[in-house]
Amino acid sequence: MDSNMAHDNPQAPPAAEVTTVFTPINLILFSLFLVIAYMRLRPEKPAASTLPQPPPPTVFRIFTPPDLRPFNGTNSMPVYLAIRGKVFDVSSGRNFYGPEGPYANFAGRDASRGLACGSFDEDMLTEDLRGPLDKLEDLGGEEMEALRGWEERFNEKYLVVGKLVPVGSPEAEGDAK
Structure with missing residues (x-):
């Protein structure tokens, strides 16, 4: 009877559930965010073809x-x-x-x-x-x-x-x- 009473009592607190931000989907989304941020913010290397060619040396x-x-x-x-x-x-x-x-x-x-x-x-x-x-x-x-x-x-x-x-x-x- 005691067990039935706990369900019938509206004052009883619900069972404690532990929630965490470290769920698998959140970890995947956070990793994806880091990769995208790195790709956008990393310094670009100048392409060798965009640099002007130096003029040939001039000899007197x-x-x-x-x-x-x-x-x-x-x-x-x-x-x-x-x-x-x-x-x-x-x-x-x-x-x-x-x-x-x-x-x-x-x-x-x-x-x-x-x-x-x-x-x-x-x-x-x-x-x-x-x-x-x-x-x-x-x-x-x-x-x-x-x-x-x-x-x-x-x-x-x-x-x-x-x-x-x-x-x-x-x-x-x-x-x-």
Whole structure:
């Protein structure tokens, strides 16, 4: 009778049940959450193909006007120009000196006279690439001062990659060996 009484008594507490958060389904869901969080928050490794390729090393060399001519920005070539015997790599200014640029006629050439005179016309360039270099002897003081200003700006902004010498110069012959 006592056992029946416990069921009949509404005041009796229910049997104590122990609940835990460590059920198998909760452990699976928590593990899945950790995997997803790791996948979202882990640092990404840069792909090798996304890194830009470094430019090829530049070696100081002796140029003659015909040697310099191909460096005009066409055919994936760098853009070089010469000022008073110094050859500058102006590839970073390709939009100015490369093909279709406003100073494109100076690319791969001696730009000294054109820069000194403030003219970008073709007649400022030496036609005979095998002839002597332009010594600029007929330029006036203002023109030479302008040229020095251009040379100074180029020295600050661009890398000197070589020296321009005439065809047949001993320096040109020594560099070819």
